[in-house]
Amino acid sequence: MLPAAGLSIGEAALRLGVSVHTLRYYERDGLLNVPRLPAARETETVQPPDSRHAQRRYGESELSLLRFLLVLRGTGMPMSLIRRYMALVRAGEDTVAERRELLVSHQRAVTAQIAALGENLKAIEQKIVKYDRAGGCAPLPASEGTSCETTGGH
Amino acid sequence: MLPAAGLSIGEAALRLGVSVHTLRYYERDGLLNVPRLPAARETETVQPPDSRHAQRRYGESELSLLRFLLVLRGTGMPMSLIRRYMALVRAGEDTVAERRELLVSHQRAVTAQIAALGENLKAIEQKIVKYDRAGGCAPLPASEGTSCETTGGH
DNA sequence: GCTTGACTTCGAGTGCGCTCCAGGGGGTAC
DNA sequence: GTACCCCCTGGAGCGCACTCGAAGTCAAGC
CATH class of the missing domain: 1.10.1660.10 (Multidrug-efflux Transporter Regulator; Chain: A; Domain 2)
Incomplete structure (x- = not known):
């Protein structure tokens, strides 16, 4: 102490x-x-x-x-x-209510931020999957045959 | 189209x-x-x-x-x-492997970022809970009786 | 006494991602 | 024709959170 x-x-x-x-x-x-x-x-x-x-x-x-x-x-x-x-x-102690309010509002912001990040992460993962499907034909991994057309998209 | x-x-x-x-x-x-x-x-x-x-x-x-x-x-x-x-x-299409790599590495970074945010969010929520217990005595909500000592801490 | 090293101050500099501004183009509406 | 509106460019400015530098203080070691 x-x-x-x-x-x-x-x-x-x-x-x-x-x-x-x-x-x-x-x-x-x-x-x-x-x-x-x-x-x-x-x-x-x-x-x-x-x-x-x-x-x-x-x-x-x-x-x-x-x-x-x-x-x-x-x-x-x-x-x-x-x-x-x-x-x-x-x-001092009698600001506890206001402190709490501040933290709660920030907590909401952080929660939203995490949700948004999760959404974006999903989009990134989808793109990776797309590359996996496209990339089976050319460079890295050798998996079973899927069609290898480059049907548009980045 | x-x-x-x-x-x-x-x-x-x-x-x-x-x-x-x-x-x-x-x-x-x-x-x-x-x-x-x-x-x-x-x-x-x-x-x-x-x-x-x-x-x-x-x-x-x-x-x-x-x-x-x-x-x-x-x-x-x-x-x-x-x-x-x-x-x-x-x-063009033969950069797919490198693109994928880039995205995967970023994906890892984002996952880590979300995890860190989650940790920090937990700390914030704990602080809020602490304020709830302390604040029952003075300003806002009226709940049942818990001990109301201000045993240290912010 | 001198050097070294961790500390002090104040103020300026940096990197990033915008954001804005001056000065100008061009097409349509009145 | 001139007012309006959206577009263009290059460059400057901004807000944020550091980050660094110069110059000085102090205690300990040789």
Whole structure:
């Protein structure tokens, strides 16, 4: 349960499978805030550094936030909506209803997207089958005889 | 079965659900060639126009090519690959094997994409469920009593 | 002290797929 | 003839999500 002071940006990037550029970009773009080092550390040199130039530390909470962020990105939610969602998360528990609404609407979009992809996939597979039938005559596989006319079509 | 001289670019765009800009862009980008008017027409003015400035006519063959092109685009195939595929189509029947290969590889990509989307969708749905359980206490629906602690999490 | 390496900032650059614009053609309607 | 509408071209612009570069900071190792 202890935050254990978290990972550096490089480690976090590695673990999440994105670039450090992307992580910084997300923060710059207002998607989330990441705490910085100077708070408490084992050996305390005189001063925590310059306050800018302070290194980010990614704890469990940031990581799980980012994991979900990547889920949203991975389903094509635009940055602007993600920004809104993350702001709601930061704003506390009484934004749950609105967050839910946002996710439900996105869920519908994703479902539709999957359906459309499935349709298109079907069309691609049909074309492949057509090529299989046509290709039995010339190049690759040797199967039993079907008529080998090139009756139009691509 | 007769080509009936085909549609204008505006009509084709309307029918395919894209903009005329996009159709011209596809052609400019080498995805396909579209025949032009000046061949044979009812009233022949002295000269068929300037040869540039000649209007495109979209016949069944162009339309079905475009429909499949849109399937490929709709599944995220990049323009460069589509260009290759379309070149193979133009090149004639003995490119069928290579076309097939291209489509099969894309098919795999789309299948993977759908799977990934499904995974992400699951994560989103779980989050929604979590919000449902949390939200029973405060804002929207009134259901029977579950414990209403906010035990961590976004 | 100097180098190395991972971090910091801000701003500019990239790639993709359109999308739009200026400037012009040409045919039909009034 | 001139208004209208759809068509043409080449090139510029846009939105998105990164991606990279220059210049600087800091801690650790030799």
